[in-house]
Amino acid sequence: xxxxxxxxxxxxxxxxxxxxxxxxxxxxxxxxxxxxxxxxxxxxxxxxxxxxxxxxxxxxxxxxxxxxxxxxxxxxxxxxxxxxxxxxxxxxxxxxxxxxxxxxxxxxxxxxxxxxxxxxxxxxxxxxxxxxxxxxxxxxxxxxxxxxxxxxxxxxxxxxxxxxxxxxxxxxxxxxxxxxxxxxxxxxxxxxxxxxxxxxxxxxxxxxxxxxxxxxxxxxxxxxxxxxxxxxxxxxxxxxxxxxxxxxxxxxxxxxxxxxxxxxxxxxxxxxxxxxxxxxxxxxxxxxxxxxxxxxxxxxxxxxxxxxxxxxxxxxxxxxx
Amino acid sequence: xxxxxxxxxxxxxxxxxxxxxxxxxxxxxxxxxxxxxxxxxxxxxxxxxxxxxxxxxxxxxxxxxxxxxxxxxxxxxxxxxxxxxxxxxxxxxxxxxxxxxxxxxxxxxxxxxxxxxxxxxxxxxxxxxxxxxxxxxxxxxxxxxxxxxxxxxxxxxxxxxxxxxxxxxxxxxxxxxxxxxxxxxxxxxxxxxxxxxxxxxxxxxxxxxxxxxxxxxxxxxxxxxxxxxxxxxxxxxxxxxxxxxxxxxxxxxxxxxxxxxxxxxxxxxxxxxxxxxxxx
Amino acid sequence: xxxxxxxxxxxxxxxxxxxxxxxxxxxxxxxxxxxxxxxxxxxxxxxxxxxxxxxxxxxxxxxxxxxxxxxxxxxxxxxxxxxxxxxxxxxxxxxxxxxxxxxxxxxxxxxxxxxxxxxxxxxxxxxxxxxxxxxxxxxxxxxxxxxxxxxxxxxxxxxxxxxxxxxxxxxxxxxxxxxxxxxxxxxxxxxxxxxxxxxxxxxxxxxxxxxxxxxxxxxxxxxxxxxxxxxxxxxxxxxxxxxxxxxxxxxxxxxxxxxxxxxxxxxxxxxxxxxxxxxxxxxxxxxxxxxxxxxxxxxxxxxxxxxxxxxxxxxxxxxxxxxxxxxxxxxxxxxxxxxxxxxxxxxxxxxxxxxxxxxxxxxxxxxxxxxxxxxxxxxxxxxxxxxxxxxxxxxxxx
Numbered sequence: 001x002x003x004x005x006x007x008x009x010x011x012x013x014x015x016x017x018x019x020x021x022x023x024x025x026x027x028x029x030x031x032x033x034x035x036x037x038x039x040x041x042x043x044x045x046x047x048x049x050x051x052x053x054x055x056x057x058x059x060x061x062x063x064x065x066x067x068x069x070x071x072x073x074x075x076x077x078x079x080x081x082x083x084x085x086x087x088x089x090x091x092x093x094x095x096x097x098x099x100x101x102x103x104x105x106x107x108x109x110x111x112x113x114x115x116x117x118x119x120x121x122x123x124x125x126x127x128x129x130x131x132x133x134x135x136x137x138x139x140x141x142x143x144x145x146x147x148x149x150x151x152x153x154x155x156x157x158x159x160x161x162x163x164x165x166x167x168x169x170x171x172x173x174x175x176x177x178x179x180x181x182x183x184x185x186x187x188x189x190x191x192x193x194x195x196x197x198x199x200x201x202x203x204x205x206x207x208x209x210x211x212x213x214x215x216x217x218x219x220x221x222x223x224x225x226x227x228x229x230x231x232x233x234x235x236x237x238x239x240x241x242x243x244x245x246x247x248x249x250x251x252x253x254x255x256x257x258x259x260x261x262x263x264x265x266x267x268x269x270x271x272x273x274x275x276x277x278x279x280x281x282x283x284x285x286x287x288x289x290x291x292x293x294x295x296x297x298x299x300x301x302x303x304x305x306x307x308x309x310x311x312x313x314x315x316x317x318x319x320x321x
Numbered sequence: 322x323x324x325x326x327x328x329x330x331x332x333x334x335x336x337x338x339x340x341x342x343x344x345x346x347x348x349x350x351x352x353x354x355x356x357x358x359x360x361x362x363x364x365x366x367x368x369x370x371x372x373x374x375x376x377x378x379x380x381x382x383x384x385x386x387x388x389x390x391x392x393x394x395x396x397x398x399x400x401x402x403x404x405x406x407x408x409x410x411x412x413x414x415x416x417x418x419x420x421x422x423x424x425x426x427x428x429x430x431x432x433x434x435x436x437x438x439x440x441x442x443x444x445x446x447x448x449x450x451x452x453x454x455x456x457x458x459x460x461x462x463x464x465x466x467x468x469x470x471x472x473x474x475x476x477x478x479x480x481x482x483x484x485x486x487x488x489x490x491x492x493x494x495x496x497x498x499x500x501x502x503x504x505x506x507x508x509x510x511x512x513x514x515x516x517x518x519x520x521x522x523x524x525x526x527x528x529x530x531x532x533x534x535x536x537x538x539x540x541x542x543x544x545x546x547x548x549x550x551x552x553x554x555x556x557x558x559x560x561x562x563x564x565x566x567x568x569x570x571x572x573x574x575x576x577x578x579x580x581x582x583x584x585x586x587x588x589x590x591x592x593x594x595x596x597x598x599x600x601x
Numbered sequence: 602x603x604x605x606x607x608x609x610x611x612x613x614x615x616x617x618x619x620x621x622x623x624x625x626x627x628x629x630x631x632x633x634x635x636x637x638x639x640x641x642x643x644x645x646x647x648x649x650x651x652x653x654x655x656x657x658x659x660x661x662x663x664x665x666x667x668x669x670x671x672x673x674x675x676x677x678x679x680x681x682x683x684x685x686x687x688x689x690x691x692x693x694x695x696x697x698x699x700x701x702x703x704x705x706x707x708x709x710x711x712x713x714x715x716x717x718x719x720x721x722x723x724x725x726x727x728x729x730x731x732x733x734x735x736x737x738x739x740x741x742x743x744x745x746x747x748x749x750x751x752x753x754x755x756x757x758x759x760x761x762x763x764x765x766x767x768x769x770x771x772x773x774x775x776x777x778x779x780x781x782x783x784x785x786x787x788x789x790x791x792x793x794x795x796x797x798x799x800x801x802x803x804x805x806x807x808x809x810x811x812x813x814x815x816x817x818x819x820x821x822x823x824x825x826x827x828x829x830x831x832x833x834x835x836x837x838x839x840x841x842x843x844x845x846x847x848x849x850x851x852x853x854x855x856x857x858x859x860x861x862x863x864x865x866x867x868x869x870x871x872x873x874x875x876x877x878x879x880x881x882x883x884x885x886x887x888x889x890x891x892x893x894x895x896x897x898x899x900x901x902x903x904x905x906x907x908x909x910x911x912x913x914x915x916x917x918x919x920x921x922x923x924x925x926x927x928x929x930x931x932x933x934x935x936x937x938x939x940x941x942x943x944x945x946x947x948x949x950x951x952x953x954x955x956x957x958x959x960x961x962x963x964x965x966x967x968x969x970x971x972x973x974x975x976x977x978x979x980x981x982x983x984x985x986x987x988x989x990x991x992x993x994x995x996x997x998x999x
Contacts, residue, residue, distance in 0.1 A: 032693035039686040059408050106593050112407045113350045114592055117545050120538075121588035128582035131779060139784040143714070143736055150718055225685045227714040227736070231780055232685075236534070240415070247412055272680065280643060281427060284420030291413040292401055325815040332812055370865070431648040432861070432906075433836040437868035442846035453815070453847035526812055527839045527863050531645070535810050570807075570816040581779075581808045 019160060023153040034156055036269075038224070041159040042217055044261035046238070047245035048166040049213035051257045052173065054246065056206045057186035059112070062103065062119030063214045063242040065126050066096040068233035070215025071222040072136060075144040078223075085147050089219040096215025097208045104207035108200060111189075120239070127234035141229025144222045155224050162220065163258075166213050170254035173209075182206065183252075214242070248290050250299025259298050323564070324450055325571075330563030331460025334556050335521060337540040337547075338467050339514030341555050344544060346487045346507040349399060350411050353418035354540055355533030357512040359425060361387055361519020362528035369436040369523070376438070376524040377458065383520045384513040391512025395505055403504070418533060425530035433529035441525070455525045462521065464556070466514065471553050483507055542588045562587065633675035634924060636917070637695030638706035639716060644683030646708055649860065649909040653706065653730070654678060655901055656913030659893070664921045670928065674921055677701060681708075685715035692719045702930035705916050707731025708909070710781065717741050726935050728920045730912050733757065734785055735959070742959040746932060748939050750916055750964040752880070753957060754785040755793070760968040761786075761830065761858065761878050762797040764982045768993050770827035770853060774803035776817060777832035783809070786832045786858070802826050809834045814844050822850035831857040839863060842871040845997070853994035856970075861907050867976040874995035878968040880948060881908040882978040885969075886988045887949035894947075911947035919944050919952065949986060 027034050046063065053060050074092035077083040083091065107118050130136040148154040173179060181202045184192035193199045222228045232238075249260020271282055294301055340354045364383050365376040376383075394417060402409050443454040474480035485493040486503045494500045522532065543562055547554030562584060569580040638657060641650035657676055664674050677699050679691035695701045696719075703726040707713050713732035717740060720727050730750045732738075741747045752760070765773065775790055777783035787804065794801045803824035807817055818841075821829060829852045831841050838857050845855065856876045866872050883894050883905050893914065897905040905911070919942050924930055927938035940962065944952045950965060957963035970982040972991055979989035 031697050032690060035686075035690040035693045039690060042686070054408075059411075110592055113344075113411070113549070114545065116411070117541055118589055118592040121542075121585040121592070124585040125582055125589065128579065128585065132579060132582070138788075139779055140734060140736060140781045140788075141711070143740060146718065150722055152722075221686075225689065225711075225715045226718050226740075227685065227711050229711065229781060232711060243412075247408070281420055281423035284416045284418070284423060287416030287419060288398055288413050289416075291405075291409045291416060292398055295405060295409055325813065325819070329813040329815075366865075426647065430651075431645075433839070433863040435839045435863045435865040435869060437865055437870065439870070441869065442843035442871035444847040444849065451847065451849055453844060455843075456813075456847075522812070525840070525843070527836055527865070529836055529863075532810065532836070567813075567816050571820065 020157065023156045027153045027156075031152055034152055036265075038152070038156050038159055040262055040265045041156075041163045042221055043241065043245065043265060044258050045159070045163050045166045045213055045217045046242045047249075047257035047261045048163075048170050048254065049210045049217065050242040051246040051251060051253075052170060052213075053206050053210035054243075055173075055179075055182040055186060055252050056203050057111075057189070058107075058203065058206065059116050059243070060119045060210070061116050061236070061239045061243075062123045063210075064234045064236065064238035065103075065119075065123035066100055066211040066214035067218035067221075067238050067242075068123075068126060068130070068228075068230075069096045069099055070218035071144075071228045071233045072130060072142075073215075074219035075142045075222050075228055076136065078145050079142065085145055085223050089147075089216065089223065092219035092222075093212050093215035096211040096218070100207040100211030101204055104204040105200075108203065120236070123234055123236075123239060127230045130234065131230040136230070139230060141227055141232075144226050144228060146226055147220070147223035159220060162213075162216055167254050167258060169209065169213075170257075174252075174254065178202065178205075244287065246297075248287075248297055250297030250302075253299055256297055256299040263298065323567075324447065324452055326564035326567030327560065328452060328456040328460050328563075329567060330556075330559040331456065331463040332518070332521065332525070333539055333543060333563055334467060334559035335459060335463035336515070336518040336536045337543040337559060338463070338470060338552065338555050339511040339518070340537075340540040341544045341547065341549075341552050342470065342514065343508055343511035344549050345552065346483045347403070347504050348487075349403075349508070350407065350414065351511070352411060352414040352537060353394075353421060353533075354414075354511075354515055355535070355537030356418045356421035356425075357387055357391065357515035358519040358522065358536050359528070359530060359533040360390065360421065361516030362523045362532065363425065363429060363434075363519075364516065365520040365523030366434050366436045366528045369438065370434075376436070376520040380517055380520055383516050387516025387519075388509040388513040390516075391509040392505055394512070395508040399508065400501075400504070418537070422530050422533055429530065431530055433527040435527035436523050438524060453525075455521075459521045459525065462517075463559075466517070467553065467556055470514075474552065479503075479506065539584070542584055545588055546591050631672055633673040634669060634930065635675045635677060635699060635701040636920065637692075637699060637701030637704050638676060638678045638917075639681050639688055639691045639695070639704070639712070640678060640706045640913075641683040641708050641712070642678075642680040644681075646683050649708055649907055650680070650683075652905075652907040652909040653708070653913035655897065655905075656910040656915075657705075657917050659896055659900065659910075660914040660917035660921075664918065669921050669925050674917075676917070678706075681706075681712045681716075683709055683712065685711050688712035689715040689719050692716045696723050696725055701725070703728065703920055703924070703935065705730070705920055706913075710734035710737050713737050714740055717744075717747070720744075720747075724932060726920070726930075726932060726939065728916060728939065730909075730916045734781060738957065738959045742961075745961060746936055747960070748954055748962040748964065749957070749960055750912060750952070752965050752968065753960075753963070755789050755958065756966045757858070757878065757968055758786055758789045758793040759796075759966075760970075761856070762790075762793045762799055763967075764878065764970040765799060765828055765830075765854075765856065766797040767982055768828070768854060768991065770993075771799060772826040773799055773801045773828050773830055774821045774824050774826035774852065775801050775830045775832070776803075776805055776807060776814075776821060778809040778834060778837065779806040780809065782834070782860075783832045790830075807833075807837075809837050811837075812840060814840055815848055818844055818848050818850050822848060827853045829855045831855065833857065833859055835859045835861050835863045838866065838872070838875070839869070842866075842869060842875060846871045851997040855995065855997070864906075867973065867978075872973055873975065874972060874992050874997060876970060876972040876981070876991070876995075877978070878970050879908055879978075880965060880968055881911050882969070882971050882980060884971065884978045884980060884988060885947075885949045885986070886980070887945075887947070887986065889945065890947045890949045892947070908948070915944065915946045915948055915952060918946060 070092035073095040074088035078088035131139045181197050245260035246257040250256030343351050368374040368379045444451040445454045482498045543558045547558035565583050566580045569583050640653045681688035705728045707729040708731040710732040728748045733754050777787045791801050858878045894905050923938040927934040954962040971978040971980045981991040
């Protein structure tokens with residue numbers, strides 16, 4: 001096993017180095033791709049954050065709320081209290097965490113569609129609140145100070161760092177004991193509680209971690225695209241975007257949401273080039289098609305394929321839905 | 322103000338009762354509900370503009386058309402995810418809604434279209450108040466349809482079969498009910514109801530590809546407040562929603578902006594305090 | 602193992618995307634002048650974006666009949682989808698990959714901000730038709746290379762209240778949709794009203810897309826102002842018109858300002874004598890406007906309903922003209938040529954670029970007022986271009 005590990009480690013390090021150094025020459029030659037990749041990474045981080053919460057069976061439509069809270073907090077403190085941008089972003093994600101913990105506690109008893117609607121209502125209430133209050137700039141929105149003076153490669157590195165952190169956390173959670181707790185809760189909460197799993201603690205923790213990254217993403221977005229408004233930051237589109245990629249790529253893993261995000265966004269560009277302005281219609285069909293024919297997502301396809309190539313007897317036991 | 326709230330709730334309950342049916346009987350959370358409504362609205366518009374058919378008169382035709390559409394959609398897609406986790410069902414219907422919405426944009430562009438029906442702006446005196454005639458009609462229709470549905474579910478064989486299926490899929494199939502057929506019927510009925518609501522929207526307002534989502538959300542709120550699957554509760558829940566919105570818009574200064582929030586806070590409150598719904 | 606596979610996949614994707622891009626086409630002699638455009642061809646404002654596309658096509662045809670400095674103009678139109686990150690990426694693509702020499706387009710304020718942020722780092726002529734929010738104006742206050750065609754919010758407000766004053770009305774009830782579009786107008790309303798000797802005695806927000814405005818309209822009726830000003834999107838004017846009838850509310854004038862009107866509104870009896878403000882209407886009697894409407898109908902077989910068509914047309918024509926006058930696309934020369942623009946086209950109002958409150962190069966600064974009279978949008982103000990007389994007090998419900 002150790003002999004197999006070495007080349008993988010080397011590949012990993014090389015890739016990482018490439019990911020870090022690549023932006024500079026790319027930026028000189030084709031900054032457009034850097035921007036695209038940055039956009040994809042933002043989307044992917046959000047997807048990863050949603051997936052973490054989904055592991056406890058809590059299918060949230062509230063990610064726009066955490067995203068928006070992160071964005072608004074950061075913009076408000078950086079513009080009104082002169083806090084430096086990095087600190088603002090961090091503060092934004094912390095506020096999102098607190099809100100998530102609160103929401104988590106309030107919705108402990110809710111399941112499935114009830115939970116989803118409650119989270120949606122939470123997100124929309126926040127939208128109405130930020131829209132109505134003068135303090136948050138009202139419906140017109142707020143202009144945000146730029147991150148790292150708008151330096152594209154630098155901004156790219158920041159989101160790369162955030163994304164890697166999210167991937168790491170997502171991966172680690174799966175490898176740790178938390179994985180069992182989450183899966184148990186997802187499969188059947190009552191049984192999990194009977195088995196001694198501290199359901200409340202894990203559900204709230206999942207909420208917190210998930211919201212941390214969502215808030216981080218939101219705040220990052222605000223300082224890179226320099227403008228937020230209640231309509232955009234808290235929109236249903238954000239919450240939906242957060243969940244489409246993990247579904248498409250494969251739930252409950254670190255790879256799935258990431259792959260889903262990349263393929264979806266790249267696919268969008270291809271679709272648009274091929275179909276012109278009607279491409280969104282295909283998006284709907286793809287979404288429906290994935291659910292009907294590829295419920296485990298892309299990763300599911302891959303594992304099924306790989307499993308079939310191996311001996312039919314050697315199937316993995318990780319078949320939990 | 323009371324009257325406005327009540328009339329408004331008529332429209333709301335009409336748009337929600339179909340969803341209550343599909344959730345209650347089939348257990349499907351149909352995110353595309355609003356899009357079926359939207360198709361109904363366009364149907365109403367085109368029938369009026371091309372043939373001069375009043376949307377009220379077009380109801381049987383529209384309902385039939387939407388029933389067929391619902392049946393087709395059900396057979397081709399929804400049927401397969403009945404056993405899948407709820408998330409998949411939600412996403413499937415969501416994908417369908419994106420598809421339908423963009424289809425509408427391609428076919429009919431994003432411009433809203435309004436049918437110039439002669440009595441669209443007519444008002445009727447109701448005691449000391451004047452109320453809009455179309456609103457009154459819609460309210461009456463909503464009551465009639467909901468009552469009708471309730472009776473069908475309670476009295477007719479098909480209705481009883483639906484209730485049986487809603488209670489237990491396995492049990493009903495054991496006693497010989499063709500569960501699949503019931504499901505198709507229920508879903509078709511639900512989309513037919515959505516389509517009827519859409520026709521009424523063409524009557525009162527205008528048709529555009531984007532109206533779907535707003536009504537889907539309101540419908541969800543209403544059935545949550547009523548308690549999932551509770552048909553007659555829909556009327557009460559719509560009343561609650563309609564009245565509270567009207568109240569905020571009327572009495573709260575600058576209330577117009579907040580009334581949206583009422584709706585969401587209400588959902589949150591109900592879900593946190595009495596998740597089974599207020600009117601179970 | 603999976604992670605590594607994935608990381609490889611991601612980086613390969615990025616790399617493969619980069620490779621074809623780095624291939625530079627051989628420079629041809631007399632190659633066309635490339636102009637980049639960013640518009641929302643899809644998304645919530647897709648209807649307007651499509652109108653822009655058609656306006657650009659008409660302009661392109663005309664410009665390329667004679668060419669500019671002996672070369673063709675090539676227009677590269679990117680869809681912003683109404684999404685700021687997409688807009689930012691589109692800008693980078695146009696400027697760094699397609700190497701366009703000028704940038705036109707623009708509709709939404711948030712996309713404009715994202716694009717402008719990029720433009721600051723790679724200055725290029727930005728002849729922009731979009732954004733009415735003063736946030737954008739302030740964000741680009743010091744940019745010499747930014748030319749703004751569309752009136753800012755406060756210009757809209759100024760025109761609106763100027764028109765109202767001309768009718769002799771004194772009091773205003775203001776109802777507005779609660780998003781950035783409506784609220785932007787509402788914010789400055791009282792101040793502008795006062796400037797014109799008017800007073801806003803009722804002011805309330807509503808949610809666009811609501812089916813029922815009866816409580817709001819009843820409150821407004823009770824306030825009894827001369828004019829009801831209704832700032833909303835297209836779908837809301839229908840319930841507004843029918844429900845004002847139903848609650849028996851007949852102000853002296855209803856003035857609505859949606860960016861566009863629903864199809865079929867002209868047939869609605871309740872909509873008769875409702876007034877509106879717009880940058881342009883298809884009924885404009887100006888020769889260039891009539892010509893535009895005719896050519897639009899010939900080429901696209903539909904009626905030009907949205908002002909974004911002629912605005913986009915004006916956008917491209919004036920930029921092409923500036924390139925001609927500047928003798929090329931060098932930025933400073935182009936900016937100077939743009940500043941000297943003096944053009945009267947289908948919009949029917951003269952276009953020059955002057956200072957605005959915060960900005961350096963502001964184009965259109967006023968709207969015109971029209972009234973729906975028996976299915977036609979009759980221009981009623983300003984008097985110089987009026988095509989008919991305003992019915993005031995308007996005979997609603999009679």
